[in-house]
Amino acid sequence: MKRLLSVALGILTAIGGFVDIGDIVANTETGARFGMSLAWVVVVGVVGICLFAEMAGRVATVSGRAVFDLVRERLGARLALVNLLASFFITFLTLAAEIGGVALAIELATSVNYLLFVPVVAVAVWLVIWRVKFDLMENVFGLLGLALVVTAVALWRLHPDWGGLLGGAVHPAVPQGEGHPSWWYFAIALLGAAMTPYEVFFFSSGAVEEGWSRADLITNRLNVYIGFPLGGLLSLALMAGATLFLEPRGIEPGHLSQAALPTMLALGKLGLAVLLLGFFAATFGAALETGLSCGYSIAQYFGFQWGKFVRPADAPRFHLVAMVAVAAGALLVLTTLDPITVTEYSIVLSAAALPLTYLPILVVANDPDYMGDKVNSRFTNALGTVYLLLLGVVAVATIPLMVLTKAGS
Amino acid sequence: MRLTDLLGAEVVDQAGRSAGKVHDVRLVQDGPLVGGFGAALRVDGLIVGRRAVGARLGYERRTMGGPLLVKLAAGWLRHDGRYVAWDRVRAIEPDRIHISGSADDLPRPAAPQ
């Protein structure tokens, strides 16, 4: 019974924890511009994150080594340092975007300028990282993030033309008046939003934080294979809402408030309140994950003690990095750089950086020195190879597309 | 001496011809006893080759699984690996190691476990 409960809890937090500011922005903007024609990318992204999160969780469980340990062991000190600088920069950008997202969510509820909330949010994020136990933190924000299910409820209550939505999704075509480069650029953004590197840093480090053993491997699989796809459905619900309300009116969303319009119109005040709570929880939870991931990646590269399973005094450099990252992220948002713009860049750069993280995971998941009999199956390897090739193409194409489309504008 | 002084150094034979760079150093645990670890690790020889990319992925071990594509790529990048037993090392200079004999008769490294 207790086991069942913990499995259920894990799945629920995986759903609630899937969506962050990147998913909210990418899916709303894409739905508003391209309808459901890029829905397939969300599916590709969800399958990809399932594949690599499961592998990273399995490696961490069996060998006790989290992702950046593997990066350093397999790429060597120099190449791994380049990787660290790139990954840290992107995770830091995402952290800043999430802090901005929390402040924007509060702004929507209070109509007080979001910049005023940024310092408060930063202190709150740091306090949770400093004091709150790992599983409590994960459960609270994962469960609160479930409030985003309201986007799916809204969609269902609207009685949309399901056939039309599905048709748009299964017959992808670039809408009239839009160019192929922009369409592909947004495809990359969606992929980056679904597969952000920090998610695997956090997931694998979390397995160590929670002291998973081989007996937990089933739980790992269930969390990932059930939780993430359901979380992906919430992304698609945001996209469908934008397709129904924003696309026909030519609205080009540039604010978090516009992502809330479909749910507000479908469900009214209660729905809106629940959605804003969901935005808050999703971005706050992701701010915690990215803040911790900044610490995880640096500590794992240099071999410092890391983790919330020891007292802060026993992991001083890890906590120092996390603290400085949160403070610097808040400062970046306080420059009045638009958090939505920061988000857009962070997800696209995430997509470009994915092979850096995914190649070492894929290789080590095949190494019996680490994995014993828990190495990848042939099927996992076949799928992993397809993704590695795909991500390689994405990494090469991203920067040219960014220049060509002036970052999708 | 540090391991880093060997890794990446160019290996040159008596005729002055290069055999490639040191990719790895093979250690065997059969030295004198040290503390709790048992026998000390002794340098057995150098693994030398022209290309270094992919050397760290570990695919030269027979036990390594797939994925096939990565395995093939790593194998292709390392196909010219040679082994220099330590007793052939004559002198160690910065970034350069002189060996006795000719670079042509270096054996392929035996696959480790």
Added chain:
Amino acid sequence: MRRTWVAVLLLVAACTGPVRSSGVYESKAGQTAAAAASAVETAMLAVDGARGGKAYGRYLTQVLVEAEEDAGSAQGTFDGIQPPDQRADQLRGRLDELLDQATGTLEDLRIAARRGRFAELPELARPLPKVAERLGDFAEAHG
């Protein structure tokens, strides 16, 4: 290295400098109209919400404030571009008239919302559908 930077700077300068051809000016006008239309349509959805009692005042206020800002900044950017010829002057005159209508109405909506008079929003928003339509047509004609 330094030469690369000079090249990059020149490239950037080429992108943001004065618009010489009227074709480019026209497409900028079309983009501005589309951005303003987006803001107006957003405000209309917010007013729909207010009419049905579907949203909290603070959220509505926020949406309307942002819509006004978006339309205003689109107009500001466009007005900063030097029109290259007489045809462009004409285009600018027509678009500015539409933009003034849009920003004026959005201003009224923002003021009413800030004062908490949400019941007045639907009445104040009456000109919006027409403005949105004309902006949309303009954007399509000059896109």
Added chain:
Amino acid sequence: MAGRVLEAALQLLDRQLVDKHGRLAGKVDDLELTFPEGGGPPQVTAILAGPGALSRRLGGRFGARLEAVANRLREGDDDHPARVPFAVVAEIGSAIGLGVAKAELETDRLEAWTRDHLIGRLPGAGDAPD
């Protein structure tokens, strides 16, 4: 006796050091090789860890600068990077297990400094997470 065979770069370098209490104690940034007095091939006598050892791995301008900083941080006259004698190594696996507590190692100095001067002074640093 044919002993265990290891590839130094592949199976030792860049691995995590774990102390006898399971605490993380740095990485294998380099190995110290010593020629035995009686002649013969060099033996591994210590693991080198920390910025002083890592800097030389990284090479280039960045590595040189890091080495300069590391030298300045080091107190007194010991001019070698932090070393872990190979005698305290207990196990070589996906991590390198040590038979001592990390506080006894030279590699712990920067960690201890950060704790004593920065993190440890904040309220709640010594509390278990709750």
